[in-house]
Structure formats: C-alpha cells, structure tokens
Amino acid sequence: MLHLDAFPSYDAPVLREPVAPPLPRAAFEHLDALYRLARRLTGDDDEAEDLVQETFARAVDKRAQFVPGTNLRAWLFRILRNLYIDGWRRAKASPVRERLDDEDPAAEGTVGVEPLRGDEELERLRAVVADDIEAALRELSVDARTIVLLDLEGFTQEELAEVLGCNVGTVKSRLSRARAKLRELLREYAR
Amino acid sequence: MDHREARTQLVDRRRGTLDAASRAALETHLAGCEACRHEDAADAELSKLIEERLPRRKAPASLRRSLEARWEPPKAPRAMRLARGFAAMAAGAALAVVVLFLFRPRPPPSEDPMLTEAVNDHLRVLYSEHPVEVQSGGIHQVKPWFEGRVDFAPVVPFAGDDDFPLQGGSIAYFLDRKAATFVFKRRLHLITLFVFRADGLPWPAIATVPVGDVRGTLESSRGFHTLLWRKGDLGYALVSDADPKDLETLAGKVADGG
Numbered sequence: 001m002l003h004l005d006a007f008p009s010y011d012a013p014v015l016r017e018p019v020a021p022p023l024p025r026a027a028f029e030h031l032d033a034l035y036r037l038a039r040r041l042t043g044d045d046d047e048a049e050d051l052v053q054e055t056f057a058r059a060v061d062k063r064a065q066f067v068p069g070t071n072l073r074a075w076l077f078r079i080l081r082n083l084y085i086d087g088w089r090r091a092k093a094s095p096v097r098e099r100l101d102d103e104d105p106a107a108e109g110t111v112g113v114e115p116l117r118g119d120e121e122l123e124r125l126r127a128v129v130a131d132d133i134e135a136a137l138r139e140l141s142v143d144a145r146t147i148v149l150l151d152l153e154g155f156t157q158e159e160l161a162e163v164l165g166c167n168v169g170t171v172k173s174r175l176s177r178a179r180a181k182l183r184e185l186l187r188e189y190a191r
Numbered sequence: 192m193d194h195r196e197a198r199t200q201l202v203d204r205r206r207g208t209l210d211a212a213s214r215a216a217l218e219t220h221l222a223g224c225e226a227c228r229h230e231d232a233a234d235a236e237l238s239k240l241i242e243e244r245l246p247r248r249k250a251p252a253s254l255r256r257s258l259e260a261r262w263e264p265p266k267a268p269r270a271m272r273l274a275r276g277f278a279a280m281a282a283g284a285a286l287a288v289v290v291l292f293l294f295r296p297r298p299p300p301s302e303d304p305m306l307t308e309a310v311n312d313h314l315r316v317l318y319s320e321h322p323v324e325v326q327s328g329g330i331h332q333v334k335p336w337f338e339g340r341v342d343f344a345p346v347v348p349f350a351g352d353d354d355f356p357l358q359g360g361s362i363a364y365f366l367d368r369k370a371a372t373f374v375f376k377r378r379l380h381l382i383t384l385f386v387f388r389a390d391g392l393p394w395p396a397i398a399t400v401p402v403g404d405v406r407g408t409l410e411s412s413r414g415f416h417t418l419l420w421r422k423g424d425l426g427y428a429l430v431s432d433a434d435p436k437d438l439e440t441l442a443g444k445v446a447d448g449g
Contacts, residue, residue, distance in 0.1 A: 023262045027262075028255070028258070028259065029414040029432075031250045031254075031255055031258065032248075032249045032250050034250070035248065035249070035250035035251075035254065036247070036248055039248060045251075049251065049254050052250065052254060052258075053254070053257070053258065056258050056261075056262060060262060121229075121233050122232065122233060122236050125233065125236045125237060125240055126236070126240070128240065128244070129244065130244045130245060130246055133240070133241055133244060133245050134245070134246075148241075151202075151378075152241060152242065152245075152378050152379055153378070153379065154377065154378050154379070154380060154433050154434045154437065156434070156436070172199045172200070172202075172203070173195075173199050175202060176198050176199045176201070176202065179202070179234055179237060180198070180230075180234075182237065183233055183234070183237050186237070186240075
C-alpha cells in the first residue's frame with residue numbers, strides 16, 4: 001500500500017504552501033553558540049542575526065552533504081565561518097579591514113623567547129574588564145578570533161580542525177599564537 | 192624541545208590531553224625554562240579571565256522563533272488535517288474497541304525520570320540567583336558545609352583543578368530526597384554534580400560508560416547531557432551542556448579523586 005504521508009511534498013501541492021525542508025532538531029541546540037561567534041565576528045547585533053539566519057539557510061541547502069552521525073556542530077560552525085569569510089572577501093574594498101589569517105607566526109604573537117615579565121603581566125591581566133577583552137578580540141584576525149572563541153565553547157581540537165579546514169597540528173599552533181596575541185593586546189589595554 | 196613547541200603544548204598539558212611522552216618532554220623543558228613557565232602561568236590567567244569576564248550572550252528570542260518557524264518540519268494543511276482526522280477517528284474508534292479487549296492500558300512512554308529530574312535540577316542551579324550557597328575555597332571548605340544538612344556524607348574525593356574548577360556547593364532535592372550539590376566549571380559551562388542516596392531509585396538498566404571502577408549511563412535531553420552512576424550507597428548525577436566527553440572526564444576524576 002502506498003502511504004501518502006511518506007511523500008509529504010506530493011500529497012497536496014495545491015493546498016500546501018511551499019515549506020522549506022527541516023534541519024535536524026539538534027541544530028537548534030547550537031544556536032546560542034552560533035550567535036555568540038557571529039556577534040563577535042561581525043561586532044554587530046543585526047549582522048550577527050543575519051549571519052546566523054544565512055548559516056541555517058545554507059545548512060538546509062547543503063543538508064545532503066551532511067553525513068548523519070558525523071559532527072553536526074563542527075559542520076554548522078564551518079558553514080558560519082565560511083559565510084563570514086566569503087562576505088569579508090567580497091567587502092575587502094570596504095573601509096573596514098580585517099585580516100583573515102596567515103601562517104606567519106609573527107602575525108599572531110611572538111613565540112620565541114621573551115623576556116620574563118614577572119608578575120607584572122599577571123597583575124595587568126587581572127585588571128582588564130569585559131570591554132577590554134571584547135576590544136582585544138576584535139583586533140585578532142578572523143581565524144584567530146574563531147579559534148579562541150570556539151576553544152572557549154569547548155570545541156575539541158579535532159572539531160576546530162574541521163571548522164577551520166586544517167589539520168590538528170595547525171590548530172595547536174594557531175591556538176597558541178592566537179592566545180599569545182590576545183594576552184599581548186590585553187596587556188596594552190590594561191596600561 | 193624548543194620554546195615554540197613547548198608553548199604549543201601548554202594548553203594540552205593543562206587539559207590533560209598530552210600523551211605521556213610529550214608530557215614528560217614538556218615537563219623537562221619547563222623545569223629548565225623560566226620564560227615558558229611564565230608563559231604557562233600567564234596563559235592560565237588568560238583562560239580564567241575570559242571565562243569569568245567575557246559576557247556569554249544568548250541568541251535573541253526573536254531569532255530563535257524565526258528560525259524555528261522557518262525550518263520546523265512541515266505540517267499538513269488544516270483542511271487535509273481535518274479530513275485525515277475524521278477518517279482516522281472512524282477507523283480508530285473501531286480499532287480501539289478491539290484493542291481495549293486485547294491489551295491492558297499502559298502508561299504513555301515517558302523519559303527516564305532520573306534524567307528528567309537531573310536536567311530540571313541543573314536548570315534550577317543555572318537560573319538561581321545564588322547557584323552556590325557556599326563559595327568554594329577548596330573542597331575542604333565545601334564538604335564540611337554539608338554536615339547536618341544532608342543525612343549522608345557525600346563521597347567526592349576530587350577537589351577541582353584548572354580544567355574543572357570547583358565553584359561551590361548547595362543543597363537540592365533529587366526526586367524524593369536531599370542531594371549535596373557541587374558546581375564545577377568547564378570553560379564557559381557550569382557542570383552540576385548531585386550526590387544522593389542511591390537506594391530505591393529507578394536507575395537505568397543499561398550502564399556502559401566507565402566511571403572509575405563502576406559504569407554509568409550517559410543520556411541527553413533538551414540539549415543537556417547527564418551522566419548517572421552509583422557507587423556503594425550513593426548515587427551521582429553530572430549534568431551540563433558541556434561536551435559529553437568532558438562529563439566523562441570529570442566523572443572519572445570525581446570517582447578516582449582526580
């Protein structure tokens with residue numbers, strides 16, 4: 001017997017308004033974290049909402065590419081990050097300039113031997129407030145900001161590698177450089 | 192090991208994810224390198240700083256409503272639903288007569304009551320103005336606080352560490368009994384540990400997740416993960432929206448004393 005319910009898109013095309021195919025329910029569990037990253041990438045509430053909306057729309061379009069049982073969270077964040085970078089590339093000529101990332105260690109903080117700063121750095125770090133941290137994060141490149149923020153959200157390095165499209169070894173060095181750069185910026189804010 | 196390699200591994204070292212050989216090499220390097228030791232201390236301070244001070248925004252309710260309205264599974268139109276409803280009612284009424292004779296009525300399937308309770312209790316902690324009644328100055332400050340407040344001694348040998356700092360404790364009710372509540376943090380996530388008497392509770396039949404020398408049950412509901420296990424006379428429930436692997440790691444520390 002043919003069950004019409006098994007073919008929802010054919011069972012009353014005249015009566016039914018076009019309805020978009022759904023996402024896995026689990027996708028909505030990541031909405032807050034997606035919004036937080038979008039907000040800190042764009043620096044703007046409305047743009048963050050647009051970016052998240054676009055992320056969900058793209059996820060629906062590309063849902064055939066998602067393999068059930070694989071990491072939905074990393075897949076969604078990869079879409080969001082790529083959408084933001086695509087938009088950033090298109091807006092390259094705009095007055096707002098951001099760096100994407102590069103492989104030059106010097107671009108994200110020094111990693112050689114630095115002079116010992118004693119407790120002074122720790123004291124300065126302890127003095128910074130939320131606004132300082134937000135401002136320092138905005139000065140990081142897109143991928144450095146992404147990696148620091150997603151690390152905070154509890155992403156494993158394997159998940160970060162999936163989001164950023166690189167290997168785990170690169171994630172480790174990028175995370176280390178990004179955090180060093182963030183500390184360097186915060187020291188300046190705390191002056 | 193050079194400084195660059197050492198610094199790349201500092202985060203992994205603090206999170207306990209380094210293999211033994213790498214850890215040994217890093218410890219040797221740190222023992223002789225004051226600059227990298229300082230780097231480690233400053234990086235740990237950075238973690239604490241951003242976890243404690245960076246605001247943790249939620250998506251606007253309007254955005255959530257809009258997305259859910261747009262992408263929820265499609266429903267059949269009203270006319271179709273009504274027509275189907277009448278047909279189903281007619282067929283159903285006839286079938287029901289037969290079924291009622293054949294089968295005893297059973298309660299509707301429901302979620303594991305311990306899972307539901309654990310998530311509800313965790314939500315109460317999250318939404319409470321004072322999630323902890325005793326601030327943590329270390330486990331030796333928190334545990335004595337429970338004396339006289341619960342009718343058992345909570346066995347929690349883990350004092351918290353850099354990865355799972357102990358925030359404090361409080362009293363909650365778990366189903367029909369009092370529970371000692373320990374609140375830990377994992378980066379930006381709160382993890383609540385409820386400890387209670389284990390007897391007479393509807394424990395899940397299947398327990399597969401190793402927790403020290405016993406096994407527990409990992410379940411998820413409403414976006415939260417819960418790891419339940421029992422050891423001796425006591426039951427334990429760890430609840431959080433953190434990664435389930437973090438819960439397993441913390442459970443292991445709670446069971447083994449870190």
